[in-house]
Amino acid sequence: MKLKQKFFIDSHKGITPFFIFFLIIFYYQWDNIFAIAYLALHGSYGILWISKSLIFPDRQWEKKSSLSYGLLIWLGLSLYWIAPIVIITPYKFEQFILILNPSNFYLLGCIFIYVLGVFLHFGSDMQKYTHLKLNPNTLIKDGFFLKTRNPNYLGELLIYLGFIAISCNWIPFIVLGLFIFAVWIPNMNKKDISLSRYEGFDNYKSTTYKFIPFIY
Structure with a gap:
Protein backbone atom coordinates (compact mmCIF):
# COMPACT_ATOMS: atom_id res chain seq x y z
CA MET A 1 0.00 0.00 0.00
CA LYS A 2 1.34 3.40 -1.04
CA LEU A 3 0.38 6.63 0.71
CA LYS A 4 1.69 10.15 0.35
CA GLN A 5 4.41 11.06 2.82
CA LYS A 6 2.32 14.00 3.97
CA PHE A 7 -0.33 11.57 5.26
CA PHE A 8 2.09 10.27 7.88
CA ILE A 9 3.57 13.69 8.64
CA ASP A 10 0.23 15.49 8.86
CA SER A 11 -1.39 12.77 10.96
CA HIS A 12 1.47 12.87 13.45
CA LYS A 13 1.44 16.67 13.68
CA GLY A 14 -2.33 16.55 14.10
CA ILE A 15 -2.34 14.00 16.91
CA THR A 16 0.46 15.71 18.84
CA PRO A 17 -1.80 18.31 20.58
CA PHE A 18 -4.07 15.49 21.77
CA PHE A 19 -1.07 13.52 23.05
CA ILE A 20 0.16 16.52 25.05
CA PHE A 21 -3.37 17.24 26.30
CA PHE A 22 -3.69 13.62 27.43
CA LEU A 23 -0.40 13.84 29.36
CA ILE A 24 -1.56 17.01 31.12
CA ILE A 25 -4.85 15.38 32.13
CA PHE A 26 -3.28 12.06 33.13
CA TYR A 27 -0.61 13.69 35.31
CA TYR A 28 -2.91 16.55 36.41
CA GLN A 29 -0.56 19.32 35.36
CA TRP A 30 -3.06 22.16 34.85
CA ASP A 31 -1.11 24.32 37.32
CA ASN A 32 2.14 23.78 35.41
CA ILE A 33 2.51 26.94 33.32
CA PHE A 34 5.33 25.38 31.30
CA ALA A 35 3.15 22.40 30.38
CA ILE A 36 0.29 24.68 29.32
CA ALA A 37 2.65 26.90 27.32
CA TYR A 38 4.12 23.85 25.62
CA GLN A 60 8.20 17.56 -1.38
CA TRP A 61 5.73 15.66 0.81
CA GLU A 62 3.43 14.68 -2.07
CA LYS A 63 5.67 11.71 -2.90
CA LYS A 64 4.24 8.23 -2.30
CA SER A 65 5.87 5.99 0.28
CA SER A 66 5.42 2.45 1.54
CA LEU A 67 3.63 1.75 4.79
CA SER A 68 6.91 0.67 6.41
CA TYR A 69 8.64 3.93 5.44
CA GLY A 70 5.63 5.91 6.59
CA LEU A 71 5.74 4.22 9.97
CA LEU A 72 9.45 5.04 10.14
CA ILE A 73 8.53 8.71 9.58
CA TRP A 74 6.00 8.43 12.40
CA LEU A 75 8.56 6.85 14.71
CA GLY A 76 11.12 9.53 13.93
CA LEU A 77 8.68 12.37 14.55
CA SER A 78 7.67 10.75 17.84
CA LEU A 79 11.15 11.54 19.17
CA TYR A 80 9.93 15.13 19.47
CA TRP A 81 7.48 13.88 22.12
CA ILE A 82 10.40 13.51 24.52
CA ALA A 83 10.11 17.23 25.32
CA PRO A 84 6.50 17.14 26.62
CA ILE A 85 7.24 13.89 28.44
CA VAL A 86 10.10 15.62 30.27
CA ILE A 87 7.95 18.68 31.05
CA ILE A 88 4.77 16.92 32.15
CA THR A 89 5.60 13.46 33.48
CA PRO A 90 7.80 12.37 36.42
CA TYR A 91 10.41 11.15 33.92
CA LYS A 92 12.72 14.18 34.02
CA PHE A 93 16.03 12.54 33.02
CA GLU A 94 17.60 14.72 35.69
CA GLN A 95 21.17 14.02 34.58
CA PHE A 96 20.37 15.96 31.38
CA ILE A 97 18.68 18.98 32.98
CA LEU A 98 19.84 22.23 31.39
CA ILE A 99 18.24 24.82 33.69
CA LEU A 100 16.73 24.41 37.15
CA ASN A 101 13.66 26.50 38.01
CA PRO A 102 13.50 28.62 34.81
CA SER A 103 11.82 32.00 35.23
CA ASN A 104 8.75 33.33 33.46
CA PHE A 105 11.08 35.59 31.47
CA TYR A 106 12.77 32.46 30.15
CA LEU A 107 9.36 31.17 29.06
CA LEU A 108 8.68 34.53 27.42
CA GLY A 109 11.89 34.13 25.41
CA CYS A 110 10.84 30.66 24.27
CA ILE A 111 7.50 31.96 23.05
CA PHE A 112 9.18 34.89 21.26
CA ILE A 113 11.55 32.55 19.39
CA TYR A 114 8.63 30.30 18.43
CA VAL A 115 6.61 33.20 17.00
CA LEU A 116 9.57 34.35 14.89
CA GLY A 117 9.91 30.80 13.61
CA VAL A 118 6.23 30.61 12.67
CA PHE A 119 6.57 33.84 10.68
CA LEU A 120 9.64 32.60 8.80
CA HIS A 121 8.48 29.04 8.18
CA PHE A 122 4.91 29.55 7.07
CA GLY A 123 5.57 32.90 5.39
CA SER A 124 8.37 31.48 3.24
CA ASP A 125 6.37 28.36 2.37
CA MET A 126 3.48 30.56 1.24
CA GLN A 127 5.85 32.70 -0.83
CA LYS A 128 7.32 29.58 -2.46
CA TYR A 129 3.90 28.12 -3.22
CA THR A 130 2.63 31.38 -4.74
CA HIS A 131 5.81 32.04 -6.72
CA LEU A 132 5.96 28.56 -8.24
CA LYS A 133 2.28 28.73 -9.13
CA LEU A 134 2.63 32.08 -10.91
CA ASN A 135 6.22 31.72 -12.16
CA PRO A 136 7.02 28.02 -12.52
CA ASN A 137 10.59 26.87 -13.20
CA THR A 138 12.17 30.09 -11.92
CA LEU A 139 14.33 30.87 -8.91
CA ILE A 140 12.94 32.62 -5.85
CA LYS A 141 15.51 35.26 -4.95
CA ASP A 142 13.64 37.92 -3.00
CA GLY A 143 11.56 38.23 0.15
CA PHE A 144 12.23 35.47 2.63
CA PHE A 145 14.77 33.96 0.21
CA LEU A 146 16.94 37.06 -0.07
CA LYS A 147 19.66 35.94 2.36
CA THR A 148 18.98 32.25 2.93
CA ARG A 149 18.06 29.55 0.43
CA ASN A 150 16.09 27.66 3.07
CA PRO A 151 14.09 30.14 5.17
CA ASN A 152 11.49 27.44 5.83
CA TYR A 153 14.07 25.28 7.60
CA LEU A 154 15.39 28.31 9.47
CA GLY A 155 11.86 29.02 10.64
CA GLU A 156 11.36 25.40 11.64
CA LEU A 157 14.60 25.54 13.62
CA LEU A 158 13.31 28.54 15.60
CA ILE A 159 9.92 26.87 16.08
CA TYR A 160 11.46 23.74 17.56
CA LEU A 161 14.01 25.69 19.58
CA GLY A 162 11.16 27.72 21.01
CA PHE A 163 9.18 24.85 22.38
CA ILE A 164 11.85 22.29 23.19
CA ALA A 165 13.71 24.94 25.21
CA ILE A 166 10.73 24.86 27.56
CA SER A 167 11.82 21.36 28.60
CA CYS A 168 15.13 22.75 29.96
CA ASN A 169 16.65 19.39 29.09
CA TRP A 170 19.46 18.43 26.73
CA ILE A 171 17.75 15.36 25.26
CA PRO A 172 15.21 17.22 23.06
CA PHE A 173 18.05 19.42 21.78
CA ILE A 174 20.04 16.31 20.85
CA VAL A 175 16.99 14.96 18.98
CA LEU A 176 16.69 18.24 17.07
CA GLY A 177 20.39 18.10 16.22
CA LEU A 178 19.96 14.58 14.84
CA PHE A 179 17.13 15.74 12.60
CA ILE A 180 19.15 18.72 11.37
CA PHE A 181 22.16 16.64 10.34
CA ALA A 182 20.33 13.48 9.23
CA VAL A 183 17.33 14.99 7.44
CA TRP A 184 17.36 18.75 7.05
CA ILE A 185 20.86 19.37 5.68
CA PRO A 186 20.70 16.43 3.22
CA ASN A 187 17.39 17.85 1.96
CA MET A 188 19.00 21.27 1.57
CA ASN A 189 21.84 19.72 -0.43
CA LYS A 190 19.36 17.92 -2.70
CA LYS A 191 17.52 21.19 -3.20
CA ASP A 192 20.74 22.98 -4.24
CA ILE A 193 21.45 20.23 -6.77
CA SER A 194 17.92 20.54 -8.13
CA LEU A 195 18.09 24.35 -8.38
CA SER A 196 21.51 24.29 -10.04
CA ARG A 197 19.84 23.62 -13.39
CA TYR A 198 18.27 27.08 -13.40
CA GLU A 199 19.97 30.08 -14.95
CA GLY A 200 21.47 32.43 -12.39
CA PHE A 201 21.68 29.88 -9.59
CA ASP A 202 25.46 30.15 -9.19
CA ASN A 203 25.20 33.91 -8.67
CA TYR A 204 22.26 33.49 -6.29
CA LYS A 205 24.15 30.83 -4.34
CA SER A 206 27.18 33.12 -4.00
CA THR A 207 25.08 35.88 -2.42
CA THR A 208 23.07 33.73 0.01
CA TYR A 209 23.56 31.23 2.81
CA LYS A 210 22.34 27.66 2.78
CA PHE A 211 20.60 27.78 6.16
CA ILE A 212 21.41 30.46 8.74
CA PRO A 213 22.27 33.94 7.37
CA PHE A 214 25.87 35.06 8.03
CA ILE A 215 26.69 31.69 9.62
CA TYR A 216 26.05 28.77 7.25
Missing part, protein backbone atom coordinates in the same frame (compact mmCIF):
# COMPACT_ATOMS: atom_id res chain seq x y z
CA LEU A 39 0.65 22.63 24.67
CA ALA A 40 -0.15 26.06 23.22
CA LEU A 41 3.05 26.20 21.16
CA HIS A 42 3.43 22.64 19.90
CA GLY A 43 -0.32 22.23 19.59
CA SER A 44 -0.79 25.39 17.53
CA TYR A 45 2.15 24.37 15.35
CA GLY A 46 0.40 21.11 14.51
CA ILE A 47 -2.80 22.94 13.57
CA LEU A 48 -0.87 25.45 11.45
CA TRP A 49 1.02 22.65 9.70
CA ILE A 50 -2.17 20.82 8.71
CA SER A 51 -3.72 24.10 7.55
CA LYS A 52 -0.64 24.77 5.43
CA SER A 53 -0.82 21.27 3.97
CA LEU A 54 -4.41 21.91 2.88
CA ILE A 55 -4.00 25.50 1.62
CA PHE A 56 -0.47 25.65 0.17
CA PRO A 57 1.02 22.14 0.28
CA ASP A 58 4.72 21.42 -0.11
CA ARG A 59 5.33 19.27 -3.18
Whole structure:
Protein backbone atom coordinates (compact mmCIF):
# COMPACT_ATOMS: atom_id res chain seq x y z
CA MET A 1 0.00 0.00 0.00
CA LYS A 2 1.34 3.40 -1.04
CA LEU A 3 0.38 6.63 0.71
CA LYS A 4 1.69 10.15 0.35
CA GLN A 5 4.41 11.06 2.82
CA LYS A 6 2.32 14.00 3.97
CA PHE A 7 -0.33 11.57 5.26
CA PHE A 8 2.09 10.27 7.88
CA ILE A 9 3.57 13.69 8.64
CA ASP A 10 0.23 15.49 8.86
CA SER A 11 -1.39 12.77 10.96
CA HIS A 12 1.47 12.87 13.45
CA LYS A 13 1.44 16.67 13.68
CA GLY A 14 -2.33 16.55 14.10
CA ILE A 15 -2.34 14.00 16.91
CA THR A 16 0.46 15.71 18.84
CA PRO A 17 -1.80 18.31 20.58
CA PHE A 18 -4.07 15.49 21.77
CA PHE A 19 -1.07 13.52 23.05
CA ILE A 20 0.16 16.52 25.05
CA PHE A 21 -3.37 17.24 26.30
CA PHE A 22 -3.69 13.62 27.43
CA LEU A 23 -0.40 13.84 29.36
CA ILE A 24 -1.56 17.01 31.12
CA ILE A 25 -4.85 15.38 32.13
CA PHE A 26 -3.28 12.06 33.13
CA TYR A 27 -0.61 13.69 35.31
CA TYR A 28 -2.91 16.55 36.41
CA GLN A 29 -0.56 19.32 35.36
CA TRP A 30 -3.06 22.16 34.85
CA ASP A 31 -1.11 24.32 37.32
CA ASN A 32 2.14 23.78 35.41
CA ILE A 33 2.51 26.94 33.32
CA PHE A 34 5.33 25.38 31.30
CA ALA A 35 3.15 22.40 30.38
CA ILE A 36 0.29 24.68 29.32
CA ALA A 37 2.65 26.90 27.32
CA TYR A 38 4.12 23.85 25.62
CA LEU A 39 0.65 22.63 24.67
CA ALA A 40 -0.15 26.06 23.22
CA LEU A 41 3.05 26.20 21.16
CA HIS A 42 3.43 22.64 19.90
CA GLY A 43 -0.32 22.23 19.59
CA SER A 44 -0.79 25.39 17.53
CA TYR A 45 2.15 24.37 15.35
CA GLY A 46 0.40 21.11 14.51
CA ILE A 47 -2.80 22.94 13.57
CA LEU A 48 -0.87 25.45 11.45
CA TRP A 49 1.02 22.65 9.70
CA ILE A 50 -2.17 20.82 8.71
CA SER A 51 -3.72 24.10 7.55
CA LYS A 52 -0.64 24.77 5.43
CA SER A 53 -0.82 21.27 3.97
CA LEU A 54 -4.41 21.91 2.88
CA ILE A 55 -4.00 25.50 1.62
CA PHE A 56 -0.47 25.65 0.17
CA PRO A 57 1.02 22.14 0.28
CA ASP A 58 4.72 21.42 -0.11
CA ARG A 59 5.33 19.27 -3.18
CA GLN A 60 8.20 17.56 -1.38
CA TRP A 61 5.73 15.66 0.81
CA GLU A 62 3.43 14.68 -2.07
CA LYS A 63 5.67 11.71 -2.90
CA LYS A 64 4.24 8.23 -2.30
CA SER A 65 5.87 5.99 0.28
CA SER A 66 5.42 2.45 1.54
CA LEU A 67 3.63 1.75 4.79
CA SER A 68 6.91 0.67 6.41
CA TYR A 69 8.64 3.93 5.44
CA GLY A 70 5.63 5.91 6.59
CA LEU A 71 5.74 4.22 9.97
CA LEU A 72 9.45 5.04 10.14
CA ILE A 73 8.53 8.71 9.58
CA TRP A 74 6.00 8.43 12.40
CA LEU A 75 8.56 6.85 14.71
CA GLY A 76 11.12 9.53 13.93
CA LEU A 77 8.68 12.37 14.55
CA SER A 78 7.67 10.75 17.84
CA LEU A 79 11.15 11.54 19.17
CA TYR A 80 9.93 15.13 19.47
CA TRP A 81 7.48 13.88 22.12
CA ILE A 82 10.40 13.51 24.52
CA ALA A 83 10.11 17.23 25.32
CA PRO A 84 6.50 17.14 26.62
CA ILE A 85 7.24 13.89 28.44
CA VAL A 86 10.10 15.62 30.27
CA ILE A 87 7.95 18.68 31.05
CA ILE A 88 4.77 16.92 32.15
CA THR A 89 5.60 13.46 33.48
CA PRO A 90 7.80 12.37 36.42
CA TYR A 91 10.41 11.15 33.92
CA LYS A 92 12.72 14.18 34.02
CA PHE A 93 16.03 12.54 33.02
CA GLU A 94 17.60 14.72 35.69
CA GLN A 95 21.17 14.02 34.58
CA PHE A 96 20.37 15.96 31.38
CA ILE A 97 18.68 18.98 32.98
CA LEU A 98 19.84 22.23 31.39
CA ILE A 99 18.24 24.82 33.69
CA LEU A 100 16.73 24.41 37.15
CA ASN A 101 13.66 26.50 38.01
CA PRO A 102 13.50 28.62 34.81
CA SER A 103 11.82 32.00 35.23
CA ASN A 104 8.75 33.33 33.46
CA PHE A 105 11.08 35.59 31.47
CA TYR A 106 12.77 32.46 30.15
CA LEU A 107 9.36 31.17 29.06
CA LEU A 108 8.68 34.53 27.42
CA GLY A 109 11.89 34.13 25.41
CA CYS A 110 10.84 30.66 24.27
CA ILE A 111 7.50 31.96 23.05
CA PHE A 112 9.18 34.89 21.26
CA ILE A 113 11.55 32.55 19.39
CA TYR A 114 8.63 30.30 18.43
CA VAL A 115 6.61 33.20 17.00
CA LEU A 116 9.57 34.35 14.89
CA GLY A 117 9.91 30.80 13.61
CA VAL A 118 6.23 30.61 12.67
CA PHE A 119 6.57 33.84 10.68
CA LEU A 120 9.64 32.60 8.80
CA HIS A 121 8.48 29.04 8.18
CA PHE A 122 4.91 29.55 7.07
CA GLY A 123 5.57 32.90 5.39
CA SER A 124 8.37 31.48 3.24
CA ASP A 125 6.37 28.36 2.37
CA MET A 126 3.48 30.56 1.24
CA GLN A 127 5.85 32.70 -0.83
CA LYS A 128 7.32 29.58 -2.46
CA TYR A 129 3.90 28.12 -3.22
CA THR A 130 2.63 31.38 -4.74
CA HIS A 131 5.81 32.04 -6.72
CA LEU A 132 5.96 28.56 -8.24
CA LYS A 133 2.28 28.73 -9.13
CA LEU A 134 2.63 32.08 -10.91
CA ASN A 135 6.22 31.72 -12.16
CA PRO A 136 7.02 28.02 -12.52
CA ASN A 137 10.59 26.87 -13.20
CA THR A 138 12.17 30.09 -11.92
CA LEU A 139 14.33 30.87 -8.91
CA ILE A 140 12.94 32.62 -5.85
CA LYS A 141 15.51 35.26 -4.95
CA ASP A 142 13.64 37.92 -3.00
CA GLY A 143 11.56 38.23 0.15
CA PHE A 144 12.23 35.47 2.63
CA PHE A 145 14.77 33.96 0.21
CA LEU A 146 16.94 37.06 -0.07
CA LYS A 147 19.66 35.94 2.36
CA THR A 148 18.98 32.25 2.93
CA ARG A 149 18.06 29.55 0.43
CA ASN A 150 16.09 27.66 3.07
CA PRO A 151 14.09 30.14 5.17
CA ASN A 152 11.49 27.44 5.83
CA TYR A 153 14.07 25.28 7.60
CA LEU A 154 15.39 28.31 9.47
CA GLY A 155 11.86 29.02 10.64
CA GLU A 156 11.36 25.40 11.64
CA LEU A 157 14.60 25.54 13.62
CA LEU A 158 13.31 28.54 15.60
CA ILE A 159 9.92 26.87 16.08
CA TYR A 160 11.46 23.74 17.56
CA LEU A 161 14.01 25.69 19.58
CA GLY A 162 11.16 27.72 21.01
CA PHE A 163 9.18 24.85 22.38
CA ILE A 164 11.85 22.29 23.19
CA ALA A 165 13.71 24.94 25.21
CA ILE A 166 10.73 24.86 27.56
CA SER A 167 11.82 21.36 28.60
CA CYS A 168 15.13 22.75 29.96
CA ASN A 169 16.65 19.39 29.09
CA TRP A 170 19.46 18.43 26.73
CA ILE A 171 17.75 15.36 25.26
CA PRO A 172 15.21 17.22 23.06
CA PHE A 173 18.05 19.42 21.78
CA ILE A 174 20.04 16.31 20.85
CA VAL A 175 16.99 14.96 18.98
CA LEU A 176 16.69 18.24 17.07
CA GLY A 177 20.39 18.10 16.22
CA LEU A 178 19.96 14.58 14.84
CA PHE A 179 17.13 15.74 12.60
CA ILE A 180 19.15 18.72 11.37
CA PHE A 181 22.16 16.64 10.34
CA ALA A 182 20.33 13.48 9.23
CA VAL A 183 17.33 14.99 7.44
CA TRP A 184 17.36 18.75 7.05
CA ILE A 185 20.86 19.37 5.68
CA PRO A 186 20.70 16.43 3.22
CA ASN A 187 17.39 17.85 1.96
CA MET A 188 19.00 21.27 1.57
CA ASN A 189 21.84 19.72 -0.43
CA LYS A 190 19.36 17.92 -2.70
CA LYS A 191 17.52 21.19 -3.20
CA ASP A 192 20.74 22.98 -4.24
CA ILE A 193 21.45 20.23 -6.77
CA SER A 194 17.92 20.54 -8.13
CA LEU A 195 18.09 24.35 -8.38
CA SER A 196 21.51 24.29 -10.04
CA ARG A 197 19.84 23.62 -13.39
CA TYR A 198 18.27 27.08 -13.40
CA GLU A 199 19.97 30.08 -14.95
CA GLY A 200 21.47 32.43 -12.39
CA PHE A 201 21.68 29.88 -9.59
CA ASP A 202 25.46 30.15 -9.19
CA ASN A 203 25.20 33.91 -8.67
CA TYR A 204 22.26 33.49 -6.29
CA LYS A 205 24.15 30.83 -4.34
CA SER A 206 27.18 33.12 -4.00
CA THR A 207 25.08 35.88 -2.42
CA THR A 208 23.07 33.73 0.01
CA TYR A 209 23.56 31.23 2.81
CA LYS A 210 22.34 27.66 2.78
CA PHE A 211 20.60 27.78 6.16
CA ILE A 212 21.41 30.46 8.74
CA PRO A 213 22.27 33.94 7.37
CA PHE A 214 25.87 35.06 8.03
CA ILE A 215 26.69 31.69 9.62
CA TYR A 216 26.05 28.77 7.25
